[in-house]
Amino acid sequence: MSKRVAVLTSGGDAPGMNACIRAIVIACQKSGYEPIGYLHGYNGLLNQEFVSLSLDSTHNLIQQGGTILHSARCKEFTEEAGVKKAAANLVEAGIDALLVIGGDGSFKGATYLSDYFHGQIIGIPGTIDNDIAGTDATIGYYxxxxxxxxxxxxxxxxxxxxxxxxxxxxxxxxxxxxxxxxxxxxxxxxxxxxxxxxxxxxxxxxxxxxxxxxxxxxxxxxxxxxxxxxxxxxxxxxxxxxxxxxxxxxxxxxxxxxxxxGGAPVSSDRLLATTLGEFAVSLVGTSSNNVMVGEVNSHPVTVPLDKTSDSKPLNSAQVALMKTIMNERYDC
Missing domain, CATH: 3.40.50.460 (Phosphofructokinase domain)
Structure with a gap:
């Protein structure tokens, strides 16, 4: 039986989100899954607002900034009634797996949703801030x-x-x-x-x-x-x-x-988005649930969603380099 895989983009937009959507659609088509996209982030779940995604929707998408699914903040999703409604809508729509592209707030929402939705939930880090633990970089950061x-x-x-x-x-x-x-x-x-x-x-x-x-x-x-x-x-x-x-x-x-x-994603973001989108779809139907897919040392990894908000340190070598430049450039 074909699985129905939904994707949404939530929170602040980041260059490369469209590239990730493209990879998800292509990977779903290859696996025989039906990909759909929820519009306007978690608001789309509450309003049962989704569209079918096909290979036609991926044409010239990898280089586009923003997100074709649009994004938004959703105050209602922080309340139990809202999350329960979203979970019921996912069940009604026959969704087997939900892929959430976003940052820390989006993953907290996904973790909250997992208390009421018993399908698969997989996060994909998309934020220019790069403040998500468990991955070297996030989509849009580069x-x-x-x-x-x-x-x-x-x-x-x-x-x-x-x-x-x-x-x-x-x-x-x-x-x-x-x-x-x-x-x-x-x-x-x-x-x-x-x-x-x-x-x-x-x-x-x-x-x-x-x-x-x-x-x-x-x-x-x-x-x-x-x-x-x-x-x-x-x-x-x-x-x-x-x-x-x-x-x-x-x-x-x-x-x-x-x-x-804004702007077209650079090559590093396109490659990261494509890798993580495909990897997320490869986990559909497996035991991996309530996890984020990330990349560490150029290898895809999975991290529990509730661990992605842990403290993430700066690169110590880069910090040392900047201190050297600031403190020794003028020999002061």
Whole structure:
């Protein structure tokens, strides 16, 4: 008997989600499963809003950003009545397995759903924040780094022209993966990460020391500070004001915002999305349930959904590299 496999995208969109949907549809067709897509995340489950997916729907899909299934937040899904309704709708629709592409909040929702839906539930990590434990990278993360790097490169041009200081805020929720790698790849002068943030006084002193050191060495030149979101109290305006009060002028704050979620996925995200989508379908009908599929050291792995919110450390070698660049570049 053919199995009916449903997929949805939930939470913040990430480049490569469409590539993952494409892989799921192709793998389902090869296995003789019927793939369907729920629209608008968990809202689609509550409203029994789904569409049939076919090979025709995968045409030119791998390079498209966003998600053809759309996404949304769903407050009703945090309540027992909503989750029970979603589970009943899945049973009514004859769904054997539900594949959820999303991040931490989406996986918490999937774990909650598993209390009432007794079909298979498999998570696929799709978030630019890369804050999901059990996988080296998440779908969309590599593209977001590239987007942030490109934006910082452009900011550097105008910063050099006017010999200004730019504070560039990047996304990441409460993790510093995106900020760290955007700073390294763009040769930023300083980065503020939630994992290593001690106090505003300590960070402010370090930034000022670095700026003065650079200007003693090279004159009045540009200086780029990458700041992870949700780190500096009251955001970039407060940091700008603090620098102004310390006598550092010509400071310009820049929040990259949601531009980091858009655009065509880079090759690494397309490959990761394709690998994880196919691997998830290969688990349909097996004993693997309430798990996330991930990739560690280039090999697909499974992780219990309730373990994906565990703390995930930054790459220690990259942290050491950034510290070397920040602290020793100007021999201060």
């Amino acid at each position: 593209t977001a780094i590239d987007t942030a790097m490109s934006s910082i490169d452009k900011v550097r041009d105008t910063a050099d022209a006017f010999e200004r200081i730019f504070l560039v805020e990047v996304m990441g929720r409460h993790a510093g993966f995106l900020a760290l790698n955007a700073a390294l790849s763009s040769a930023a002068d300083y980065v503020i990460l939630p994992e290593h943030f001690e106090s505003t006084d300590a960070e402010l002193k370090n930034i000022i020391t670095q700026i003065h050191a650079q200007r003693r060495l090279k004159g009045s030149v540009s200086f780029i500070v990458v700041v992870a979101e949700n780190v500096w109290p009251k955001g970039l305006p407060a940091l700008t004001e603090a620098l102004n009060e310390a006598g550092i002028t010509d400071v310009r704050p820049l929040t990259l915002g949601h531009v980091q979620r």
